[in-house]
Amino acid sequence: MAAITTALLLSACGDKAPADSAAAPAATAGKGELNLYTTREPGLVQPLLDAFTAETGIKVNTVMLRDGLTERLAAEGERSPADVLMTADTGRLLDVVEAGHTQAIDSAVLTAAIPAHLRSADGQWFALSLRDRVVYADKDLDLSGFTYEDLADEKWKGRVCIRSGQHPYNTSLFAAMIAHNGAQATESWLSAVKGNLARKAAGGDRDVARDILAGICDIGIANAYYVGRMKNAEEGSEQRAWGDAIQVVRPVFAADNGGTHVNISGAAVARHAPNRDNAVKLLEYLVGEQAQSLYARANYEYPVRAGVELDPVVASFGAMNIDPLPLAEVVANRKLASELVDKVGFDN
Template identity: 50%
Template sequence: MTALKGILAASALAGVSIFSVQPAMADGEVNIYSYRQPDLIKPLLDEFTKETGVATNVLFLDKGLVERIQAEGANSPADVILTVDIARVMEATEGGVTQPVTDNETINKDIPAQFRDPAGEWFALTTRGRVVYASKDRVEQDQITYEELADPKWKGRICIRDAQHSYNIGLIASMVAEHGEEYTETWLTGLKNNLARKPNGGDRDQAKAILAGECDIALGNTYYVGLMQTNEKEPEQKDWAAAIKVLFPNTEDRGTHVNISAMALAKNAPNKDNAVKLMEFLASGEAQKIYAEQVFEYPVMPGAEPSEIVKSFGTIKPDTLPLADIAANRKVASELVDKVGVNEGPEG
């Protein structure tokens, strides 16, 4: 059994998906393990193959990517890892499944220093804001802060997904970095008391709940708004998006918390040259434009413009807090969520 056939067999069992599969893993190919949905990166990879002649194989996993590569060991076919969150890219580096790409002029030229690991273990490609979805009908204000989410005026009016989800942990970790552990615990207690129900669903479900009148504001990522607005397969999601407006928290002070999508070179990449070639392509302005438009996110390259749909959300002022500081506070953030009992929902 070839390495690729092994992937296919294991993937069928694991419920993951592959596209652009080639007959064998030989020269002229690159293998991508991705947390990002395959249809969202396909236009990028198609363009890469068109320009370079290098074919791509993609293994998509919504969880367990790091464990998969660890189990495969030195024989892992993974060349490039694509992640959708600073927490997940840190899991990859801390899990020992990446290797550094250092002194690469092409990548370092296109990706600013604050969006790459100092040791070259990972590189951000796009950013997204963790914003507030607010009811157009029931919320008059157009500005808000994260701190305000603990204000009793929002009691019974807030919806969120699982507080332990990496998107929320990233935001909570930024609060720890900004205000300290004690403040953040008090803030989380206020947020918990303001919840309309127990945390559940995904970000899009929070917009759905706002349309249904279950809550008035919610936490969500910016890109989900674009995905809802353009969803032809499930057109009811357009109604969810139409019911909300995007509020960018803390625009008057430190700015809105942002997270990243990122890439890393796999530790035992069998097609290392092609892997670096793909990473150089993904860092380029051309690829960032395609990627950002496809996933409704913000390119990290200075001066690169987001899509018109993303611009329609409003102007984002990103928090300049280093991603490393957020990553360093993830454990504390998770412990505080459990200590406060956020996922238990509001009391009474």
Template identity: 70%
Template sequence: MMLAASGAMAAEVNLYTTREPKLIQPLLDAFTQKTDVRVNTVFVKDGLLERVRTEGAQSPADVLMTVDIGNLLDLVDGGVTQAIQSSTMDAAIPAHLRDPEGHWYTLSLRDRVAYVAKDLDIKSLTYEDFADPRWKGKVCIRSGQHPYNTALIAALIAHNGEAATEAWLRGVKANLGRPATGGDRDVARDILGGICDIGIANAYYVGRMKNAEPGSDNYRWGEAIKVIRPTFKASGGTHVNISGASVAQHAPNLEQAKQLLEYLVSDEAQQLYAQANYEYPVKAGVALDPVVASFGTLEIDPLPLDKIAQQRKLASELVDKVGLNQ
């Protein structure tokens, strides 16, 4: 779709997103129907920061949307965002899930949970438990360098320190039932296949699998597992990563950008996040997808997301140091 130029009509807003457009299109369509503001979407798989920097003051981007708090903070640190003030956003989003200065906001949550063989008699886990020798040869996980896992490892560093987290990684490596590779749904697949008993993956994939066509591979994988939300021993909370957004530094349609963000935390949009994508709403009181609701109450780790993001580089270095992916 063609982007509007800097002198665009008031009824447009330009969205640069690293999210697959089909995942958010229902929300954008609903926004346009409600407001008559057209959303021009550009999918930027890689290099979002570099693209906006290169475009400079002439950039048509109004809203920058990403997955993973680290990617979002990279945009802020890269100087391509601007702060906005919105009582609507502040009321909808808990303080530790937004920037106090208004540079970034969480739109939905992705909790990192345990996939557990459905017949296994276990009702609770901590993240630290994945390094317990009792699980030797029974753990599955995707690459330690994937942003989902570096964020979790960064949170462990923030809670427990570098030395304890390195020891945890070595314990997890010793417990692996197969190399740390593949995707989150492969964890469920390999539990069904008897390769492992437990694994770490995102909760929203379970919504996709259990709502898949009966008899399909995804459905069978989803039916092979149950979900337990692990917690950190230090906080008693579950790790979440986010999808989020910022307003671009040179947004030509500033009011429409703010309007879009405020819509995305409305009850209507948060319901769409929950029902269409099986993500956890950032706004309290929004009905969940029945599969996600069956996981029980999500008690979010209260550690501020920026504190976690500060440890990403060290998390990546520790993954290589212990050879988790080897």
């Protein structure tokens, strides 16, 4: 276990994916193998797959894809060799489900480990880990009881940083805001948040921490797991300085007893999976205690399985009250959220 964890810690340091794999594995079934199509970063997923192979003896043939997962599956049709489909975003996962590229799985292991609102009721898809969308704030600010709606407060004028509103992390958040508060209120909120920006909505999540350190802004929205990477970076490094400059506050939606917004990494079994039984074994392994610990301790993501020990940095953020809004309801509002981003000129 220690060796596996060390390998994952080392691998997770890399953020860049290689070029998409052009060749797919053969579509024939193999007793001791399965074929994975994934949009996740290799450094985050491969050590988990290696651990699965070490425990089960099942080889995982991996095809890494940046984009075009749905289109590839459509082109391959019934000849597709894909067994498991894995993505790093709820929307992309449900896209392949809605396109008819998945099949229902009835697994007591998955049902017991994953809360109902983090999996489909018909067994078509399952969350494997969570990424909470939080506030990065200057370490000296007092932000107790913060809500996502508070980002529109005029007191933050010229003090907010955020990446592009069209990035999937943000359209997911905005879609959840629509589900909670309605489209008209969300449009007004987006306009007000834009008016509070200290700079153009651009860059990445870690750039929010960088710009707080530089005094460009005081608060911003970003994913929590990046803070684990920054605060655990080498002493004296640039990223460590960014992490040390901020605190993390988990906002909640003010309406409807809302909680903290989460996106997911998740997976489904492909519709024409030639190695279906092995595919189910992989999903069940990934929600087990060992794999969930690797997600939590090395990737700094939030486990879907209860009772898994968190990385100390992530644990320091305090308890997370996950928004109970069904993820399918969030995804249903993605297109409207994207349209509102353009309508208010959020990225201009």
